[in-house]
Amino acid sequence: MNHDKRTPLxxxxxxxxxxxxxxxxxxxxxxxxxxxATVAQAFNHLVAQGAAPDPGVRFVPQADLPSGMAxxxxxxxxxxxxxxxxxxxxxxxxxxxxWPQTKRRMNQIHGAAVQAQGVQARRxxxxxxxxxxxENAALLVAPAALLHALQTRQWQLAFVTLRPLWQQAQLYPLxxxxxxxxxxxxxxxxxxxxxxxxxxxxxxSIDTSWAHALQAEHLATKPFFPLPVLGIPGWCAENANxxxxxxxxxxxPARAALEVL
Numbered sequence: 001m002n003h004d005k006r007t008p009l010x011x012x013x014x015x016x017x018x019x020x021x022x023x024x025x026x027x028x029x030x031x032x033x034x035x036x037a038t039v040a041q042a043f044n045h046l047v048a049q050g051a052a053p054d055p056g057v058r059f060v061p062q063a064d065l066p067s068g069m070a071x072x073x074x075x076x077x078x079x080x081x082x083x084x085x086x087x088x089x090x091x092x093x094x095x096x097x098x099w100p101q102t103k104r105r106m107n108q109i110h111g112a113a114v115q116a117q118g119v120q121a122r123r124x125x126x127x128x129x130x131x132x133x134x135e136n137a138a139l140l141v142a143p144a145a146l147l148h149a150l151q152t153r154q155w156q157l158a159f160v161t162l163r164p165l166w167q168q169a170q171l172y173p174l175x176x177x178x179x180x181x182x183x184x185x186x187x188x189x190x191x192x193x194x195x196x197x198x199x200x201x202x203x204x205s206i207d208t209s210w211a212h213a214l215q216a217e218h219l220a221t222k223p224f225f226p227l228p229v230l231g232i233p234g235w236c237a238e239n240a241n242x243x244x245x246x247x248x249x250x251x252x253p254a255r256a257a258l259e260v261l
Contacts, residue, residue, distance in 0.1 A: 008087045009033055011183055017235050018173055018182055025052050026094050033090070040083040043093040055100035059083045059093055076111035087183065091176035099174055101211035106130055109216050126220040135177040137224065138191040139210055141200055142169035150193070151225050155251040159231050160242050166233045172206055178229075185230060187238075188250050192224035 009030050014023040025046060032042035040059035046052040057079045065074050065082040075081055081096060083089045096103050110130045123131065140147065146165040149158035173179055173191065181189050196213040200206060228250050230236040238244050245251050 008183055009090060013183075016182065016185075017232075018171075018179065018229065021172070022094055022098060022179075025097055029090070029094065033085075038083075039085050039090050039093060043083075043097065046097070052097045053100065055096045056104060057081050057096060057100075059096075062089075070114050072107055072110040073114050075107050087180050088176060091179040094179075095174060095176050099207050099210070101207045102174065102214070103134075105211040105214045106134055109214060109219065113216070125222065126216055129219040129222045129224075132192055132222070132224065133194060133214075133219070134175065136175035136190075136192050137194045138174055138178065138227070138229075139172040139196070139200075139206065140169065140193045140227065141172070141206075142166075150227060151195075153225075153252065153254040155231070155245050156242075159233070159239070159245050163233055171227075171229070171232060174210075182229070185236070187230050187236075187244075187247065188228065189230060190226045190228050190250075193227045195223040195225065197223070 012026070012030060013019070014027045014030075019026065028051060029039075029042040029046055032045060033039055037045065038061070040061060043052070043059045047054050047058075057075065058081070060080045060082060062082045062084045064080065065071060071082060081093065083093055110127060113124070113127050113130075140150070142150075143165045146158060146162050146169060149162055171191075173182075174194075175191065178189070178191050194210075196210065197215065197218050198213055200209045204212075231239055231245060231251065233239065236244075
């Protein structure tokens with residue numbers, strides 16, 4: 001990673017709504033990297049200082065991953081996350097700090113699948129779903145009517161008619177590739193919303209509830225639906241004009257939307 005003002009890390013807008021819950025630790029880590037630390041060193045330093053909760057793993061250089069060893073298996077066995085000096089792995093580390101239980105649960109399921117099946121050319125439905133969850137997923141807590149409209153791709157209903165319900169909704173990005181893409185926002189960026197098999201419990205943290213909800217059998221069904229995130233009220237100034245949602249290349253009807261999954 002180039003430590004100058006042209007690096008993508010310096011381009012992150014920490015005031016963006018999708019980074020609201022991540023800005024404090026993210027900006028602190030980014031400043032360290034821009035000052036010369038590696039991404040791994042920056043996150044380890046935050047944990048060692050007590051500025052970030054201990055995620056139960058340490059971040060190590062990518063070179064520490066032995067040739068031929070699966071990435072997920074390495075994390076499972078050594079509690080170490082191979083980390084490159086790029087934007088993608090920066091957001092992965094940031095997700096480990098904010099979603100430690102969920103990330104560990106994902107790693108456990110992924111590692112068990114690797115142990116059972118070995119490293120194969122085709123990942124299979126479970127590992128595909130885990131990869132999608134890790135890279136591009138988000139959790140949406142919202143009123144039932146709004147969720148149903150989104151699940152059935154009734155975009156005008158979800159974003160126009162039911163627009164006031166978004167004030168009661170909260171989107172929690174988990175996918176580090178999703179956040180990487182949002183450094184340079186564009187209309188077509190779409191998250192895969194994870195449909196948990198059970199409701200989020202109010203007496204638990206979102207991380208705890210999400211981790212408990214992750215079950216291999218359920219994940220193998222690919223329980224996701226697409227959400228073009230810049231359609232969320234407040235996430236893009238242009239969507240205040242409702243013509244924004246008439247773009248059928250982004251807000252696709254149900255059949256077309258299913259094809260992208």
